[in-house]
Amino acid sequence: MNKNKQDNKKLRWLILVLPLVILIGVIIAVQIMRKNPGIESTSGEPTTHNIPTKTISVQSELTNDATQDISTPKITPSTGSIPEDLSTQMTYEVIQTYPHDPGAFTQGLIIHEGFFYESTGLYGQSSLRKVVIESGEVLQQSDLPSEYFGEGLTIWEDNLVQLTWRENVGFVYDLADFSLKDQFTYSTEGWGLTHNGSDLIKSDGSATLFFLDPETYQITDRITVTYRNDPVNRLNELEFINGEIFANIWQTDNIVRIDPQTGNVLSWIDLAGILAEDSTTANTDVLNGIAYEAETNRLFVTGKNWPFVFEIRLVPQS
Numbered sequence: 001m002n003k004n005k006q007d008n009k010k011l012r013w014l015i016l017v018l019p020l021v022i023l024i025g026v027i028i029a030v031q032i033m034r035k036n037p038g039i040e041s042t043s044g045e046p047t048t049h050n051i052p053t054k055t056i057s058v059q060s061e062l063t064n065d066a067t068q069d070i071s072t073p074k075i076t077p078s079t080g081s082i083p084e085d086l087s088t089q090m091t092y093e094v095i096q097t098y099p100h101d102p103g104a105f106t107q108g109l110i111i112h113e114g115f116f117y118e119s120t121g122l123y124g125q126s127s128l129r130k131v132v133i134e135s136g137e138v139l140q141q142s143d144l145p146s147e148y149f150g151e152g153l154t155i156w157e158d159n160l161v162q163l164t165w166r167e168n169v170g171f172v173y174d175l176a177d178f179s180l181k182d183q184f185t186y187s188t189e190g191w192g193l194t195h196n197g198s199d200l201i202k203s204d205g206s207a208t209l210f211f212l213d214p215e216t217y218q219i220t221d222r223i224t225v226t227y228r229n230d231p232v233n234r235l236n237e238l239e240f241i242n243g244e245i246f247a248n249i250w251q252t253d254n255i256v257r258i259d260p261q262t263g264n265v266l267s268w269i270d271l272a273g274i275l276a277e278d279s280t281t282a283n284t285d286v287l288n289g290i291a292y293e294a295e296t297n298r299l300f301v302t303g304k305n306w307p308f309v310f311e312i313r314l315v316p317q318s
């Protein structure tokens with residue numbers, strides 16, 4: 001009997017004191033966190049960094065959440081939404097739809113002599129491809145080592161130039177046989193790549209476009225892309241078209257037309273809905289890929305893991 005009484009006493013004491021101990025512990029922890037706000041950050045990345053990195057895209061791809069990217073609510077002008085100014089808006093008409101490898105995580109797309117050349121991303125899946133426009137058939141492919149994430153692609157003379165995302169390396173291939181001829185380094189991330197006939201033009205996910213000497217790959221100039229003085233961030237795949245730079249804005253359905261001299265956005269192209277909902281899968285990611293054929297004045301767009309490439313015509317928003 002006595003022992004039972006003693007046990008009951010201990011139990012009551014525990015029930016009374018234990019929550020108090022926990023409460024005091026929580027209060028102390030909160031006080032420490034307030035004094036040291038940095039304690040919450042476990043990564044080495046600066047917390048003030050406000051340009052989203054592509055890690056999100058890769059993660060969403062891996063967690064099959066990618067379709068959410070397409071329905072991301074419109075965001076503020078500085079991060080890429082279309083401003084409510086109809087005079088600068090354009091929309092599109094689809095002229096033709098062609099098949100595209102839904103396993104191609106498109107990061108760069110160009111046309112040369114009637115063929116697409118495409119750079120695909122993701123670690124372990126990055127490649128350089130030559131593709132038949134009409135059928136989507138891959139005629140030639142060179143895979144990157146798994147530690148490289150393929151990015152923007154352009155052609156310079158008889159060379160294909162391909163960026164990598166965070167590896168700070170650009171690869172230069174022979175156009176004919178994809179043999180690696182050269183490589184170069186750069187300090188920022190690599191996103192989109194095009195050229196204007198005298199310089200390579202590179203994006204890095206910010207609002208800055210870098211102009212590079214095509215022989216030395218050194219930066220010769222840079223511009224900040226703005227719309228009404230607001231920087232337009234997340235510039236991704238690029239294409240130089242009739243004296244303008246076209247740029248996909250990452251994680252949106254928008255392409256901006258940029259004046260290469262001033263960096264001013266001339267107009268916004270809204271491509272929302274170009275890939276029908278019933279053509280998407282869990283792997284379908286965002287719009288990315290602009291290719292222009294000057295000889296025929298044809299403009300093509302696609303996206304990461306999209307089943308189609310669309311030939312489009314731009315029309316003013318009515």
Ligand SMILES: [Ca+2]
Pocket residue numbers: 108109110193194237238239289290291
């Ligand atoms: Ca392009």
